[in-house]
Amino acid sequence: MNPRIYLDHSATTPIDPEVLSEMNRIYKNISGNPSSLHKAGREASLEIEKSREQLSTALNCASEDLLFVSSGTEANNLVLQGLLQEGDHLITSKIEHPSILKTAEALQKKGVLVDYAPVDKEGLVDLDFIKRSLTKKTKLISIHQANNEIGTIEPTDEIKQIAETHSVLFHTDACQSFTKIQAPSADFITVSAHKIHGPLGIAALKIKKGIPLLPQLLGGGQERNLRSGTLNTPGIVGLAKAVKLASLDHSSQMQNLGKAFFEQLQKEIEGVHLNGPGFGKNRLPNNLNFRIEGIDAKEIFLKLSERSIFLSTGAACSSAKNTPSHVLLALGLTPDQAKASLRIGLSKWTTPDELNVLLENLKELVSLLRKKL
Amino acid sequence: MIETLDLKAVPCPQNISKIIIKLELLDSGEHLEVTLDRGEPFENVCLAIKEEGHEILKTENLSEKLCKILIKKN
Numbered sequence: 162m163n164p165r166i167y168l169d170h171s172a173t174t175p176i177d178p179e180v181l182s183e184m185n186r187i188y189k190n191i192s193g194n195p196s197s198l199h200k201a202g203r204e205a206s207l208e209i210e211k212s213r214e215q216l217s218t219a220l221n222c223a224s225e226d227l228l229f230v231s232s233g234t235e236a237n238n239l240v241l242q243g244l245l246q247e248g249d250h251l252i253t254s255k256i257e258h259p260s261i262l263k264t265a266e267a268l269q270k271k272g273v274l275v276d277y278a279p280v281d282k283e284g285l286v287d288l289d290f291i292k293r294s295l296t297k298k299t300k301l302i303s304i305h306q307a308n309n310e311i312g313t314i315e316p317t318d319e320i321k322q323i324a325e326t327h328s329v330l331f332h333t334d335a336c337q338s339f340t341k342i343q344a345p346s347a348d349f350i351t352v353s354a355h356k357i358h359g360p361l362g363i364a365a366l367k368i369k370k371g372i373p374l375l376p377q378l379l380g381g382g383q384e385r386n387l388r389s390g391t392l393n394t395p396g397i398v399g400l401a402k403a404v405k406l407a408s409l410d411h412s413s414q415m416q417n418l419g420k421a422f423f424e425q426l427q428k429e430i431e432g433v434h435l436n437g438p439g440f441g442k443n444r445l446p447n448n449l450n451f452r453i454e455g456i457d458a459k460e461i462f463l464k465l466s467e468r469s470i471f472l473s474t475g476a477a478c479s480s481a482k483n484t485p486s487h488v489l490l491a492l493g494l495t496p497d498q499a500k501a502s503l504r505i506g507l508s509k510w511t512t513p514d515e516l517n518v519l520l521e522n523l524k525e526l527v528s529l530l531r532k533k534l
Numbered sequence: 535m536i537e538t539l540d541l542k543a544v545p546c547p548q549n550i551s552k553i554i555i556k557l558e559l560l561d562s563g564e565h566l567e568v569t570l571d572r573g574e575p576f577e578n579v580c581l582a583i584k585e586e587g588h589e590i591l592k593t594e595n596l597s598e599k600l601c602k603i604l605i606k607k608n
Contacts, residue, residue: 196547198578200585203547210551225544382545 171506247272284313311437312448340407359403363396
């Protein structure tokens with residue numbers, strides 16, 4: 162059995178042992194419900210509030226503006242469904258995560274007006290489209306800080322400026338970008354733990370104070386009545402620890418590694434093209450998405466998986482389907498080009514040796530597949 | 535200068551946690567002035583702060599709904 166080479170960190174990341182150790186401390190020692198008034202409950206509450214303070218520093222916001230939820234998807238749903246009502250107008254982009262796109266579709270059926278901004282061939286959202294689409298009914302612009310498939314970093318500062326100028330609220334899903342680049346500035350920000358070597362099942366939403374949202378979960382009234390449900394103390398502590406361990410130094414390390422790998426890949430295999438922006442331009446440092454001419458990426462993906470090398474053919478949610486990625490199609494790629502594309506998500510632990518093993522395997526598999534044609 | 539904390543509408547025990555976090559940043563003997571809701575929040579906070587070993591120096595009603603307490607960190 163080959164040692165595992167995990168290169169799908171845009172889908173999820175293995176938990177950092179230091180995060181796990183911190184969570185174990187909670188599991189072993191903190192047993193109270195954080196809403197309980199007794200000492201055990203107060204101990205849990207204190208852990209949560211310390212974590213909230215830490216996270217708020219990373220997001221440049223007040224701790225009171227942060228809400229803990231179970232996932233990025235839940236946070237995105239809460240913003241869109243909690244804010245938009247019949248007759249309201251939403252502007253989003255064609256390459257958002259399904260938790261935005263599917264929610265927007267569902268809201269359209271309830272009478273919410275939605276415009277989907279196109280993107281250029283690098284995945285950068287059309288700012289003029291956003292400006293042109295604004296109406297008196299526009300209540301929210303939701304554009305992610307960075308794309309999960311091609312790593313495009315969107316101009317969120319400019320979008321926020323447009324939103325502010327027109328008194329429109331701005332939400333950005335920063336699940337992919339959080340701790341890898343500077344935190345965005347927005348009225349609503351979604352971040353998630355499991356993309357940064359934290360635990361699954363915990364995420365946070367920054368909500369600018371004073372913005373009324375309709376809660377989607379009713380019950381005990383936790384989190385300012387916006388998200389009922391017993392707070393996940395170990396998860397929250399794990400999220401804060403993961404943020405503490407993250408460093409922008411890892412970003413430059415990943416970017417250098419990815420760039421060197423891709424340059425070598427282009428030298429060794431003919432017909433390899435980068436999808437999305439160039440390195441160091443508007444691209445997430447850990448993202449590589451490329452297509453290999455004339456190849457069915459799904460076949461490569463499956464063969465690599467058999468050899469314990471794990472990457473993806475698109476987003477985690479869509480990589481098991483055989484439909485071309487909506488993101489790649491939005492860039493202007495043909496369905497065949499989209500189906501010839503692979504995504505690699507690097508981490509702080511990815512080594513040059515692992516990428517060399519991948520390179521050798523890709524060379525062999527591409528050569529085999531091309532001979533079949 | 536006395537440190538202050540505004541905990542209006544912050545539920546228990548979150549308000550207690552926020553006071554403890556703030557007190558951890560102060561030196562022993564320093565004071566913290568907290569504004570919070572009257573009734574249960576006030577009662578719970580006073581009990582918990584004493585249980586944590588700090589002193590309530592002064593309490594004052596600000597309105598029908600709000601009050602102020604002065605805590606000395608021990």
